[in-house]
Amino acid sequence: MEGAFAVLVLFVAMAVTSVHCQAGTRVGFYSRSCPRAESIVRSTVQAHFRSDPTIAPGLLRMHFHDCFVHGCDASILTNGPNTEKTAPPNRLLRGYDVIDDAKSQIEAACPGIVSCADILALAARDSVVVTRGISWQVPTGRRDGRISLASDTANLPGFTESVEAQKQKFLDKGLNTQDLVTLVGAHTIGTTACQIFKYRLYNFTTTTATGADPTIDATFIPQLRALCPENGDGARRVALDTGSPNRFDTSFFSNLRNGRGVLESDQKLWSDASTKAVVQRFLGVRGLLGLTFNVEFGRSMVKMSNIGVKTGTDGEIRKICSAIN
Known part of the structure; x- marks a missing residue:
């Protein structure tokens, strides 16, 4: 069984990395600039999951809700009146503290390098893994957006829709x-x-x-x-x-x-x-x-996580995920 599982993990990695990653994201984007970034996110998700298993589906849905509004740019993480976080579809989301925890650890190791959008994308993958799903390689290199409006969440799929x-x-x-x-x-x-x-x-x-x-x-x-x-x-x-x-x-x-x-x-x-x-x-x-x-x-997930991403000089790398610089 363990051998078959290993083969399946390898197949997943090969299949997912064959997906064309648009707009400049790539697997291993932080391999030199912040080599511990992915392991920090993974261990943070694991630690929070052990004390509160509800954060796994929360992080996964948060990434989905982020990507469907302004693209995958961490706009859902920002605090303030009338931000995306305050919109009805997002009020019950969980896991913001996990992202904040991972961000603070990464900032201590590699200040100003890793975006909140990438941390959220990695955390979503790791949430599947801790609930006994299979892992995949996450292309990174996103930058964080500067706009977050509750009114822009109308295009999120609704629970009564055809x-x-x-x-x-x-x-x-x-x-x-x-x-x-x-x-x-x-x-x-x-x-x-x-x-x-x-x-x-x-x-x-x-x-x-x-x-x-x-x-x-x-x-x-x-x-x-x-x-x-x-x-x-x-x-x-x-x-x-x-x-x-x-x-x-x-x-x-x-x-x-x-x-x-x-x-x-x-x-x-x-x-x-x-x-x-x-x-x-x-x-x-x-x-x-x-x-x-x-x-x-x-x-x-790789396709979705490349919706409208900001790369290069577009957007910013937030110092803290809940506030625009």
């Missing part, structure tokens, strides 16, 4: 349908709040006996209602991947097939023919060319 709307938002960022399904697969780890999906459980429709969203498996509805009573605490957290919420695996896609997707937008990936085909390939459905989720996730 597949067509989701596909368009991903296409606008240079990501295709397979990237969409693959990256949504990050919901294999982490939780969501009852207030985000509870509307699916009560009075969603008058055409079913339960009144719940008919795409939800009938045996799953009582479980969700027990976790999220109609007049209960909307802030209560529920696993996005029933069965293995702390492990990076393909059970999230099995749940979609079984009508157990918690978010409406996630479950819709099974009802649309174009996205369902990708889900089936991750599940190894007979008659379809199989895909290895870990390999494809690393590949799609």
